[in-house]
Amino acid sequence: MAQYSEASLExxxxxxxxxxxxxxxxITDPDAIGLALAIDRTFDALGTAALRLTVVGWTDTVEASxxxxxxxYPLCFDWDFVPxxxxxxxxxxxxxHPALIQRGGG
Incomplete structure (x- = not known):
């Protein structure tokens, strides 16, 4: 069984x-509204449980970032960095399939 640190769970x-x-x-920014609608479509397509597991799968990547x-970073992790x-x-x-954006190296 996998073991996760308390920090990773957080x-x-x-x-x-x-x-x-x-x-x-x-927020009232059109990009933010578009993002909210895209996330909502993903909830509808995948369901909450499947999307939650997808999001949990980003933990290692966000911690590395x-x-x-x-x-x-002058702001806080949870309310600023993560969003x-x-x-x-x-x-x-x-x-x-919400996916990590692959960035080119270089």
């Missing part, structure tokens, strides 16, 4: 909480 919870917030309380900048990471790193265009 990261997974922060990710899920951020997805719920981005879905239900978009955080480790790269945590000493220089911004989701906005910048997740492609919601296919409601059946």
């Amino acid at each position: 990261t997974a919870a922060c990710l899920w909480e951020a997805v719920l917030t981005l879905r239900s309380r978009p 955080w480790r790269e900048i945590e000493n220089d 911004a990471w989701i906005i910048d790193h997740i492609d919601w265009s296919d409601p059946f």
Whole structure:
């Protein structure tokens, strides 16, 4: 059975909480509203349980991203970094497969 650190469990919870917030309380920015609608379509397509497992699967990646900048990031992890990471790193265009955006190296 897999073992997870308390910190990783908290990261997974922060990710899920951020997805719920981005879905239900978009700011009036048209991009935020579009994101909320895309997340909502994904909930409808996959269902809550499947989407939650998908989001939990991003834990290691978001923790690695955080480790790269945590000493220089002026805001907090849960309310600022995680939602911004989701906005910048997740492609919601296919409601059946929200995916990490692959960035080219170099």
